[in-house]
Amino acid sequence: IAKGLSLSKASMKIEKYLEIWIDLVSMTLRPKTLYQYRGIVANHLIPALGNNKLIDLSHAQVQQLVIDMHKRGIGVRTIQLAHAVLRRALFAAQQTGLVSENPAIGTQLPRKKRAEMMILEPNQIATLLNAATGSRIEAILKLALITGMRQGELLGLRWGDVDFASSTIRVRRQLQRLPKQGLAFTEPKTKNGIRTITLGRKSLQILMEQWNSLERELGQDQKASALVFPSTIGTPWEPRNLFRAFKRMLEKAGLPPIRFHDLRHTAAS
Numbered sequence: 001i002a003k004g005l006s007l008s009k010a011s012m013k014i015e016k017y018l019e020i021w022i023d024l025v026s027m028t029l030r031p032k033t034l035y036q037y038r039g040i041v042a043n044h045l046i047p048a049l050g051n052n053k054l055i056d057l058s059h060a061q062v063q064q065l066v067i068d069m070h071k072r073g074i075g076v077r078t079i080q081l082a083h084a085v086l087r088r089a090l091f092a093a094q095q096t097g098l099v100s101e102n103p104a105i106g107t108q109l110p111r112k113k114r115a116e117m118m119i120l121e122p123n124q125i126a127t128l129l130n131a132a133t134g135s136r137i138e139a140i141l142k143l144a145l146i147t148g149m150r151q152g153e154l155l156g157l158r159w160g161d162v163d164f165a166s167s168t169i170r171v172r173r174q175l176q177r178l179p180k181q182g183l184a185f186t187e188p189k190t191k192n193g194i195r196t197i198t199l200g201r202k203s204l205q206i207l208m209e210q211w212n213s214l215e216r217e218l219g220q221d222q223k224a225s226a227l228v229f230p231s232t233i234g235t236p237w238e239p240r241n242l243f244r245a246f247k248r249m250l251e252k253a254g255l256p257p258i259r260f261h262d263l264r265h266t267a268a269s
Helices: 014-025 033-048 058-073 076-095 123-134 136-146 151-155 201-216 239-253 263-266
Strands: 166-173 173-178 182-186 195-199
Touching: 014 033, 014 076, 014 182, 033 076, 033 173, 033 182, 058 076, 123 136, 123 239, 136 151, 136 182, 136 201, 136 239, 136 263, 151 239, 173 239
Parallel strands: none
Antiparallel strands: 166 195, 173 182
16 A cells, blocks of 8 residues: 555456556567567466466466476477566566566576587688579678678668768668568667678679669669669568578588578678
């Protein structure tokens, strides 16, 4: 009573609270992250805890949730995400005085084995680029290997982001396929994702050749709003189609089936 709690707030079910919280937090989340959060809440948190009163939730119940998910063979990453979502929701409840403490703090979580980093060796890079010579993905592979840009950042790059005079690229957006929404341009993955990359002479030459290639292919002059790496008809390039083309190129070059993102690791190495 001293904290301003009403009887209705004190007896609120976890299911009701999570539904209210996810609507509030939706204003601060990226679309793809919000989709993940809603899935975690609907598929894991509400079925396991939803019928309990928020004020009665204990550390032991949160720990049991993790144990039960692990026993059911749910992946470590999903368990970690479910716990992170619950901890964030309960932190908000604590901040607003609905609970006195956060029972998700101190939970023991399973550890995910760190996967070995996959990169291409210098001779493998040469083999890949040799196989890609003259292909549609040659330029994007080269720029990925040189700059370390993510696939979505490359697909979201516009000619207006390329400054030939100062030899720089400004990374401002990424192209993503959002669940139930289709292709969309969103902000880069992290806060530091908006950045300026300095280019060398070779990179500028690659981009100039890409400009000329698109003029021949699309039959029209490129504009600042046009994409550097579009589809064959000038629309955003479907990431899955690029990935398929990348896989075929790896097979053609006789290289291991790495992810496109491993080109970023290769650049960093």
